Amino acid sequence: MKTNNKTQETKPSNPKSKTAQKENTPFAESVVLKPVGYPFDFAMMENNLEIIDKTLFEEYAREQWLGLVVKENSYLFDQKIIPDYGFQIVSVSPNNSIIAENTEIKLLDIEERNLDTVKRIKTNVKISDIVGQENAKNKTKVLIKYLEEPDKFGEWAPKNILFYGFPGTGKTMLVKALANELDVPLYLIKATSLIGEHVGDSASKIQELFEKAQKTAPSIIFIDEIDAIALHRSFQSLRGDVAEIVNSLLTEMDGINDNKAVVTIGATNNPNSIDYAVRSRFEEEIEFVLPDDNERKSIFENNLKTFPLKYDLNIEKLVKISKNMSGRDIKEKILKTALHHAISHDKETVDNKDVEYALKASKIKNSEVKGMFE
Numbered sequence: 001m002k003t004n005n006k007t008q009e010t011k012p013s014n015p016k017s018k019t020a021q022k023e024n025t026p027f028a029e030s031v032v033l034k035p036v037g038y039p040f041d042f043a044m045m046e047n048n049l050e051i052i053d054k055t056l057f058e059e060y061a062r063e064q065w066l067g068l069v070v071k072e073n074s075y076l077f078d079q080k081i082i083p084d085y086g087f088q089i090v091s092v093s094p095n096n097s098i099i100a101e102n103t104e105i106k107l108l109d110i111e112e113r114n115l116d117t118v119k120r121i122k123t124n125v126k127i128s129d130i131v132g133q134e135n136a137k138n139k140t141k142v143l144i145k146y147l148e149e150p151d152k153f154g155e156w157a158p159k160n161i162l163f164y165g166f167p168g169t170g171k172t173m174l175v176k177a178l179a180n181e182l183d184v185p186l187y188l189i190k191a192t193s194l195i196g197e198h199v200g201d202s203a204s205k206i207q208e209l210f211e212k213a214q215k216t217a218p219s220i221i222f223i224d225e226i227d228a229i230a231l232h233r234s235f236q237s238l239r240g241d242v243a244e245i246v247n248s249l250l251t252e253m254d255g256i257n258d259n260k261a262v263v264t265i266g267a268t269n270n271p272n273s274i275d276y277a278v279r280s281r282f283e284e285e286i287e288f289v290l291p292d293d294n295e296r297k298s299i300f301e302n303n304l305k306t307f308p309l310k311y312d313l314n315i316e317k318l319v320k321i322s323k324n325m326s327g328r329d330i331k332e333k334i335l336k337t338a339l340h341h342a343i344s345h346d347k348e349t350v351d352n353k354d355v356e357y358a359l360k361a362s363k364i365k366n367s368e369v370k371g372m373f374e
């Protein structure tokens with residue numbers, strides 16, 4: 001009787017179920033789905049599908065997907081009521097198994113679906129990888145001490161910090177490094193992911209973000225591009241949905257729900273476009289500045305350490321031509337473009353010609369550039 005499980009009948013009514021005949025593929029015990037909608041947008045139905053009768057849904061689902069091999073993160077398409085509507089497989093146990101007569105199939109509740117818009121980020125960036133920004137690094141020392149020993153701080157705990165300054169200067173990088181070195185969860189919310197949601201959705205996402213952070217404290221919440229959601233009052237009338245976000249942000253930042261051992265870091269390129277009430281909730285605003293000559297030199301050198309090709313470059317010249325550039329510009333606009341240029345020309349060494357190309361391609365206007373490589 002040891003193969004009992006496998007001999008169970010699996011009506012292979014669906015042509016796709018051919019894969020199910022593969023030997024050794026177990027039958028699924030349970031499958032959890034998330035509605036994701038159509039492969040293309042024609043504004044008729046969104047992914048807010050709700051089940052009226054769970055048992056009926058299970059029957060309906062089993063009937064059309066019986067015999068299919070299912071894997072986590074793959075998709076199933078409805079064949080009946082809403083043809084080609086997609087469902088993503090959130091979990092299946094065991095993974096890579098066959099939908100059978102007794103497989104439990106459920107759809108995530110609406111609240112559960114929203115949870116994964118809050119992203120937990122993991123990286124291996126270190127604080128020492130960040131060149132310069134000493135002011136910001138000093139502040140992060142306090143955050144580290146607090147998140148390590150939150151009880152020590154009591155009412156003197158740091159709560160909300162704003163990082164601002166030129167794009168590409170290391171704001172996101174520092175937050176990631178902080179979470180990584182402390183080994184605490186980092187919850188990142190991008191402004192853009194909140195905009196355009198249904199009324200009430202963005203507020204509940206913010207609430208849920210803080211709740212999740214609290215549950216897993218010590219933790220860090222990172223609200224990137226905060227200007228886009230906490231838009232200045234004078235622009236809020238143009239975007240009604242933003243006022244709601246601003247209000248829920250204020251509630252959470254005030255710590256009405258005691259967010260102990262949770263630090264909120266906001267980042268913006270333009271602090272003046274942030275709603276002043278939200279802005280005033282940040283105890284400290286820390287500026288990120290463009291790297292000076294020495295710092296740019298280090299950024300070049302550090303990045304070249306991981307370069308996949310040999311290089312013949314004059315660092316001093318690179319430092320000169322990169323005046324007013326950010327760390328990101330140096331990496332993406334100069335080094336990466338030069339490297340790709342060399343590779344596409346089957347070169348074994350990246351040289352000044354590739355850098356010259358990169359400068360032209362990025363349309364960097366810098367008087368130093370002209371004649372630099374002659």
Ligand SMILES: Nc1ncnc2c1ncn2[C@@H]1O[C@H](COP(=O)(O)OP(=O)(O)O)[C@@H](O)[C@H]1O
Pocket residue numbers: 129130131132133166167168169170171172173174267288299326327328329331
């Ligand atoms: N101070 C810095 N030191 C080293 N690398 C940097 C620095 N600033 C930016 N970079 C590089 O640029 C990339 C983008 O920086 P990021 O932190 O995302 O900028 P932003 O300030 O816009 O959040 C980083 O991943 C890193 O490779």
Ligand SMILES: [Mg+2]
Pocket residue numbers: 168171172173224267
């Ligand atoms: Mg950033």
